[in-house]
Amino acid sequence: MAYVLGLTGGIASGKSTVADILRSQGAFIIDADQVARQVVAPETLGLQRVISVFGRSYLQADGSLDRKKLGAYVFANKKALEQLNMLLQSLIQAEILQQLQAAQERDERLIVLEIPLLFEYHYEKYCDAVLVVNVPYEVQCERLMQRDDISLAAAQNKIAQQMSAEKRVALADKVIDNTSSLENMKTQVLKYLKNII
């Protein structure tokens, strides 16, 4: 039977980087950010829903969603983000659960659910354990500003839209501290993996 490992953490904490390590060890990754893109691809119900609420100005010339523009709006506007969540979370969840079932039927040994909002939407109930990637607030701001080329204020806004790190860490089965080098983080991940499979 597959082991289902939840993987979460604040924005730019290093979830995808940890997922890459797990993938290199044979894990099958279900990536919620990727699913969130899939459900608003051109000609989907998700895109129709988003445009009917937020308007056609969030479409690019080729008919795809202008994610940068929508992100700038919703991450600075709590009500709008809640509205977007209401439109998309059920579609995202249905696709994640379908991918999970398919992976279980394929008899994957280790399935990773990489989900930023894992605890907010209670995906822990599908997991045997949940790994939380954590970094101090200053490091998180710094990495987010660098990766997305955004201002400190924009980075702080995005972080403020998510569950606090303290709360997330309290809910974790295991915390990976990603403050220092990638090498150090990898050592923690591999050690943990040895214990679970």
Ligand SMILES: CC(C)(COP(=O)(O)OP(=O)(O)OC[C@H]1O[C@@H](n2cnc3c(N)ncnc32)[C@H](O)[C@@H]1O)[C@@H](O)C(=O)NCCC(=O)NCCS
């Ligand atoms: C607002 C959108 C269009 C911005 O797109 P963009 O390509 O710039 O960012 P991307 O999707 O890659 O997300 C980057 C990170 O932002 C954070 N984030 C994304 N959505 C949310 C959200 N609803 N609440 C809190 N944080 C979020 C996550 O840490 C995520 O890893 C997009 O994030 C979106 O559609 N979000 C709603 C869907 C969702 O909840 N996605 C998260 C997967 S559960």
Ligand SMILES: Nc1ncnc2c1ncn2[C@@H]1O[C@H](COP(=O)(O)OP(=O)(O)OP(=O)(O)O)[C@@H](O)[C@H]1O
């Ligand atoms: N130990 C580390 N040292 C330095 N940089 C790191 C380290 N781990 C990750 N990074 C960098 O930090 C940034 C954020 O990492 P990553 O994209 O994996 O985070 P994430 O949690 O998946 O983000 P998101 O929530 O937006 O999906 C990336 O630019 C990544 O290369």
